[in-house]
Amino acid sequence: MKPGKRGLARLIAAAQYSCDGLAAAYHNEAAFRQLVWLHAMLLPLACCFDFDTPVRMLLVGASLLSLIVELFNTAIEAVVDRISEELHPLSKIAKDAGSAAQLVVLLLVSVFWLMALSTL
Numbered sequence: 001m002k003p004g005k006r007g008l009a010r011l012i013a014a015a016q017y018s019c020d021g022l023a024a025a026y027h028n029e030a031a032f033r034q035l036v037w038l039h040a041m042l043l044p045l046a047c048c049f050d051f052d053t054p055v056r057m058l059l060v061g062a063s064l065l066s067l068i069v070e071l072f073n074t075a076i077e078a079v080v081d082r083i084s085e086e087l088h089p090l091s092k093i094a095k096d097a098g099s100a101a102q103l104v105v106l107l108l109v110s111v112f113w114l115m116a117l118s119t120l
Contacts (some may be wrong), residue, residue: 025074031102032070039063042113055116062109069105073098 005013025032046059076098080091 021071025071029070029074032067032074035066035070039067042109046116049116049120051116051119055119058112059109059116062105062112066102066105066109069101073102 004010026036042063043060046056046063051059076094080094084091
């Protein structure tokens, strides 16, 4: 077993690491900032429109999923760049796949919003 924090101290440290990760993504990644602001506009709209609770849940979930995917994409890019900034086909695949994941989630967000708005 690795030495380290346990119990409540571990939970507090983990929460701090998570906050550090969110702050780093926000300060260093324009794409993450743009998504934060996009979803900061969409989430209140989900509450303003007369959507049923399950529809609101899907809209909120899709927004959070988009932010999660962008955090993973940011992590992938950071690791690839840490290993080497040299152009390499595998590095391109890793970065492009992370970007593609975000595109798919944004398509999901768009489809969910179009479907939700069509029910009004």
